[in-house]
Amino acid sequence: MEFAYSDEQQILLESADRFGEENMGAAARLARLAEGPEGSRRRWAAMAELGWLMLPIAEADGGLGGGPVEIAALMEGFGRHLMIEPYVSCCVFAPALMQGGGDKASELLAQIGMGEVRIAAALLEDDGYSVFGVDTRAEGDRLTGTKVHAEDGADADWFVVSARTGGVYGDKSGISLFLVAADAPGLTVRRFRSSDSHRHCSLELNDVPGILLGERDTAVARIAAAADRALVAHLAEAVGSMEAATAATLDYVRTRQQFGVAIGTFQVIQHKLVDMSVACEESRALMSVAARSLESGTPDRALIAAARVRISQCGVMVAQMAVQLHGGVGTSEELVVSHHLRRQMMLDLILGDRDYHRARFVALSDA
Amino acid sequence: MTPSLAPDDLAFRDEVRAFFADSIPDDWKTTVRSGLRLPPETLTAYQKRLADRGWGAPTWPVEYGGTGWTPAQLSIFWSEAAAADAPPQFHQGLELIGPIIFTYGRQAQKDFYLPRIITGEDWWCQGYSEPGAGSDLAALRTRADRDGDDYVLNGQKMWTSYAHVADRMFVLARTSTEAKRQQGISLILVDMDTPGLRIQPIHTLDEKHHTNEVFLDDVRVPLSNLVGEEGMGWGYGKVLLDRERMVAAATAMFLPQTLRAVREAAKRRRVPGGTLFDRPGFRSKLAQIEIEALALQAMVMRLMADAAAGADSGPRGSMVKLRWSELIQQATGLWVEALGPAAQHFEALDGNGKTPPDMPLALQGALYSRVTTIYGGSSEIQRNIIARRALGL
Numbered sequence: 001m002e003f004a005y006s007d008e009q010q011i012l013l014e015s016a017d018r019f020g021e022e023n024m025g026a027a028a029r030l031a032r033l034a035e036g037p038e039g040s041r042r043r044w045a046a047m048a049e050l051g052w053l054m055l056p057i058a059e060a061d062g063g064l065g066g067g068p069v070e071i072a073a074l075m076e077g078f079g080r081h082l083m084i085e086p087y088v089s090c091c092v093f094a095p096a097l098m099q100g101g102g103d104k105a106s107e108l109l110a111q112i113g114m115g116e117v118r119i120a121a122a123l124l125e126d127d128g129y130s131v132f133g134v135d136t137r138a139e140g141d142r143l144t145g146t147k148v149h150a151e152d153g154a155d156a157d158w159f160v161v162s163a164r165t166g167g168v169y170g171d172k173s174g175i176s177l178f179l180v181a182a183d184a185p186g187l188t189v190r191r192f193r194s195s196d197s198h199r200h201c202s203l204e205l206n207d208v209p210g211i212l213l214g215e216r217d218t219a220v221a222r223i224a225a226a227a228d229r230a231l232v233a234h235l236a237e238a239v240g241s242m243e244a245a246t247a248a249t250l251d252y253v254r255t256r257q258q259f260g261v262a263i264g265t266f267q268v269i270q271h272k273l274v275d276m277s278v279a280c281e282e283s284r285a286l287m288s289v290a291a292r293s294l295e296s297g298t299p300d301r302a303l304i305a306a307a308r309v310r311i312s313q314c315g316v317m318v319a320q321m322a323v324q325l326h327g328g329v330g331t332s333e334e335l336v337v338s339h340h341l342r343r344q345m346m347l348d349l350i351l352g353d354r355d356y357h358r359a360r361f362v363a364l365s366d367a
Numbered sequence: 368m369t370p371s372l373a374p375d376d377l378a379f380r381d382e383v384r385a386f387f388a389d390s391i392p393d394d395w396k397t398t399v400r401s402g403l404r405l406p407p408e409t410l411t412a413y414q415k416r417l418a419d420r421g422w423g424a425p426t427w428p429v430e431y432g433g434t435g436w437t438p439a440q441l442s443i444f445w446s447e448a449a450a451a452d453a454p455p456q457f458h459q460g461l462e463l464i465g466p467i468i469f470t471y472g473r474q475a476q477k478d479f480y481l482p483r484i485i486t487g488e489d490w491w492c493q494g495y496s497e498p499g500a501g502s503d504l505a506a507l508r509t510r511a512d513r514d515g516d517d518y519v520l521n522g523q524k525m526w527t528s529y530a531h532v533a534d535r536m537f538v539l540a541r542t543s544t545e546a547k548r549q550q551g552i553s554l555i556l557v558d559m560d561t562p563g564l565r566i567q568p569i570h571t572l573d574e575k576h577h578t579n580e581v582f583l584d585d586v587r588v589p590l591s592n593l594v595g596e597e598g599m600g601w602g603y604g605k606v607l608l609d610r611e612r613m614v615a616a617a618t619a620m621f622l623p624q625t626l627r628a629v630r631e632a633a634k635r636r637r638v639p640g641g642t643l644f645d646r647p648g649f650r651s652k653l654a655q656i657e658i659e660a661l662a663l664q665a666m667v668m669r670l671m672a673d674a675a676a677g678a679d680s681g682p683r684g685s686m687v688k689l690r691w692s693e694l695i696q697q698a699t700g701l702w703v704e705a706l707g708p709a710a711q712h713f714e715a716l717d718g719n720g721k722t723p724p725d726m727p728l729a730l731q732g733a734l735y736s737r738v739t740t741i742y743g744g745s746s747e748i749q750r751n752i753i754a755r756r757a758l759g760l
Contacts, residue, residue: 124708128638149708154716170639190720192712195574195730200711202721258503268747323572323737327501327745328526331571331738338572342734345703346711353704355648 003288009073015050016077024081026248026336033084033197037155044085048115056092058099062110068229068294072236072287079240082339084197086118086152088233093151094119096226097160097177101213104179108158120153122180122203123162123223129352131162131223132172136205138163143178143210147203151350154191154199157182161205162223165216177219178210185209196342227351228304232294235287235307238315238347242283245322245340246276252326269325276321279314286310302364308357312348319344372443380443386420387451396452397725399621400628401702401732402695402739403575407490407532410457414487417456423485424461426617431469431477432485438671445620455621458614459529460484460491464537466610467554467603471595476556480535494538494557494581495604496526502748504539504604505548509583511540511555513590518542518555520563520586526742530566530579533559538583539604542597554600556592563587573734574713615688615743616667622660622691625698625732629653632705632725643705656697663690682756685749692739692746699733706730 005013023043024032032039047053056071057063071092078087095112098105098119111117125133125148136145143163150159159180166174180203182189188204214222250273253264263269290307293300319341323330330337348354372380391399398405405413417423425444427433436444448455465484468476483489500506509522520540530536536557543551557564563586569578595603630653633644643649666687673680703710706723713727714720740746754760 126637128636129708130639133639149711151711188719189717191716192720192722193714193716194711195572195713195727195734198711199716202709202712257499258501258506266747268750320737324740324745327741328496328738331573331741333570333572341737342572345733349703349708349711353707355646355704359648 001289002292003285005069005073009070012055012070013073013076016052016074017080019046019050020077020081020083024083029082029336029339030333037199040085040155043083044115047085047087048113052087053091053115054113057095057109057113061095061099061106061113063095063113068232068291071229071233072291075233075236076240079237079242079343080244082196082241082336082343086120086155086198088230088237089120089152090118090156092233093121093226093230094160096229097121097222098179098213101177101179102211104211105213108179117158118156119158119160120150120156120201121226122147122150122153122159124149129356130170131220131227132170132175134162134164134175135169136161136163138165138176138178138210139207141178141210141212143180143205143208145205147205150201150203152198153189153201153203154193156201159203160213161203161210162219163210172220174217175219175223176216177213177222179213180205180208180210194346196339196346198346224301228294228299228301231304231308231351232287232291234347234350235283235290235311238311238344239280239283239287241340241343241347242276242315242318243280245319245337246273246280248337249273249276249322249325256327263325272321272325276318279318283311283314302361305357305361305364308352309354309361312344312354312357315344316341316348372439376439376443379440380447383444383447384451386422387447387453390416391452395454397628397728399452399454400624401725401728402625402699402736403573403728403732404457404577405454407457407529410454411487411490413454414456418486423487424465425456426462427465427469427485431465431481438675441617442620442668442671445617449621449624452624452627455618457490457529458617459493459533460489462610462614462617463493464491464556467537467594471603473591475591476594480556489535490529490533492527492530492533492536492559494524494527494536497523498525501526502745505552505601507539507541507552509538509540511538511542511553513542514587516590517587518590518592520555520557520583520588522583524581524583526569527566527579527581528577530559530581531568531576535559536581537594539600545598549601551598552600552604553597554594554603555588556594557583557586557588561586561588571735572737573731575731575735577735615691616670616684619663619667619687619691622663622694622698625695625702626653626657626660628725628729629656629698629702629705632702632723632729635723636705636707643707649705652701656694656701659690659694660698663687663694666690682753685744685752685756688743689746689749689753692736695739696733696736699729699736702729703733 054063055066059065095109161178161180162175164174165176186206186208189201191201193199253269256263286307290304293303322337323341326337329335424433429435468480497507511518511520538555538557539552541551542553545551563584565582567580568576634642636643670680670683709723712722
């Protein structure tokens with residue numbers, strides 16, 4: 001079992017790390033965030049220049065065909081510097097949903113790779129995480145329904161929308177995927193900012209024209225495979241973030257004096273940092289195993305669900321501890337540890353919460 | 368939790384229940400349940416209503432305008448308030464400086480300040496923490512130098528909650544440089560409109576403005592603003608920190624409010640096969656926190672029984688603070704979980720954004736709750752206190 005990155009993968013990680021340091025460094029972070037979507041667009045263009053946006057896209061669609069491990073190397077850098085650009089949603093998840101989905105899909109995939117178009121997946125309904133919880137109906141190619149959350153969807157030009165072409169809410173079959181333009185008639189886009197500065201949206205579709213992606217009625221397997229690919233990318237992001245939060249905390253407890261000594265000399269503080277570093281180690285190992293499994297082409301889906309549950313637990317715990325050990329300043333906007341906590345809390349919810357993935361683990365490992 | 372009540376207490380409970388019935392507007396409830404404070408003007412109006420009823424200072428002796436209630440009555444009052452989704456009273460004046468003034472203050476200070484605290488006329492903030500002096504309060508550096516009939520204060524305070532709305536601040540400052548770090552610290556009352564005092568907001572991860580830095584540059588206050596004796600402020604500060612842990616005891620009684628909010632969010636959330644609340648896994652997680660909250664309430668009652676018997680409760684206040692802060696973190700975390708994908712919708716970017724009724728307060732509450740294991744003596748410090756005082760380690 002290979003855990004180390006290859007030279008090329010290591011270069012990707014280092015380049016993402018350098019980019020993050022230059023563009024989203026802790027010191028300039030608040031100023032960067034205050035620039036809003038404008039700054040994000042600038043960074044997105046720079047990422048396109050570097051070839052990152054086409055990395056995960058299949059070669060057949062004009063991309064570089066990067067695999068899960070290459071994506072993980074890049075995402076570690078995203079996580080270390082909490083870059084807020086919609087990389088996983090737009091360059092990993094949506095392309096995986098769209099791959100082999102027809103001419104329009106191919107055309108859009110090439111444009112994603114060039115940084116010309118942004119696409120977000122809009123699959124979740126009501127308040128369920130289940131991909132079967134679909135009520136949105138397709139009459140021919142016209143869609144009506146509500147999507148409660150599209151990750152990073154606020155600035156998307158297109159959406160990949162799941163809709164029922166057969167069966168009823170909760171049925172595993174009869175679900176299809178459609179491409180919907182953000183400016184399509186009948187579509188209402190409600191945009192939200194989350195506490196980690198990502199920009200999301202919900203959708204209301206009222207007889208909106210869509211373009212069918214791939215085969216009708218058979219989208220569930222495609223969604224599950226794409227979600228696993230996105231999940232593993234986010235796991236790498238979580239590992240990058242928790243390692244950075246731990247490193248910042250280690251620096252802090254070595255310098256912060258209380259009762260006349262550095263607080264890092266207190267055993268209780270040492271033990272907490274030990275727990276944090278064990279959690280980092282555990283998460284890194286699990287992430288690597290999950291990424292390699294996905295890369296093998298015959299992914300162990302129960303393993304990926306397990307990795308998602310455990311790494312989310314570790315990530316939130318580490319970020320909470322980082323805030324705790326910084327004391328009051330850890331809760332301030334000024335310090336990057338509070339940003340790591342907010343990101344970890346949101347990563348814990350993307351594409352399903354821990355309960356959802358634990359249930360998925362049970363179903364997959366009992367199957 | 369309903370302990371068996373004496374007939375007098377039953378009558379009292381009915382009286383309190385009647386007072387709170389229908390008196391809490393719906394738009395207060397989500398804020399209260401998330402552990403966040405209502406806007407200061409709202410809390411002040413609430414305080415005034417309690418004062419008009421004679422209940423402005425539930426924990427104070429009658430001679431200073433308090434209720435003189437027994438611990439059982441206090442516990443009933445807090446339980447009923449919690450059940451009605453009433454907010455906890457703002458504690459800085461009532462629980463922190465008020466008792467110090469009536470214990471150590473001079474007569475003129477008692478006559479002037481105490482009634483104003485009870486009616487909500489004065490909003491107090493606490494000038495204790497400093498950069499470098501948080502849990503290690505003896506490291507504070509703010510100076511108060513005598514000059515004629517005045518003290519001249521110079522220094523910087525941190526984490527001064529609600530300094531931006533406060534009328535007055537109670538400050539710990541050095542009045543002499545003694546060899547021992549705890550000596551030479553005095554407790555001084557400062558009006559917030561005194562020249563030389565400057566407030567700068569601290570932006571926190573929950574994006575709700577509640578805390579500040581306060582800069583004191585040649586702030587002159589009369590010598591008569593000293594509380595008790597010069598140089599003895601450390602001792603009063605310790606009394607106050609003990610009281611702060613009692614505040615946690617009162618706050619702990621309000622935990623069921625948050626758990627009710629979690630229930631409601633889970634009942635609202637549709638998932639395949641029913642609502643989230645119907646799922647045994649979720650119910651089991653909620654039940655676990657509810658069970659621990661019941662245990663906490665039992666601890667609070669024991670603490671109150673100690674008080675009734677005049678017994679030293681030892682470090683039980685620290686234990687309550689420790690457990691309450693852990694539980695409010697878990698409860699608000701579960702609330703965010705119950706909200707589902709929409710929990711990521713912190714703020715609408717367009718005019719037409721529609722969020723669940725408890726957003727963003729639930730998430731703000733979950734983020735804000737991280738500070739409960741830091742403020743008022745961090746959990747690490749509380750454990751040190753318990754190790755020392757209960758275990759003799």
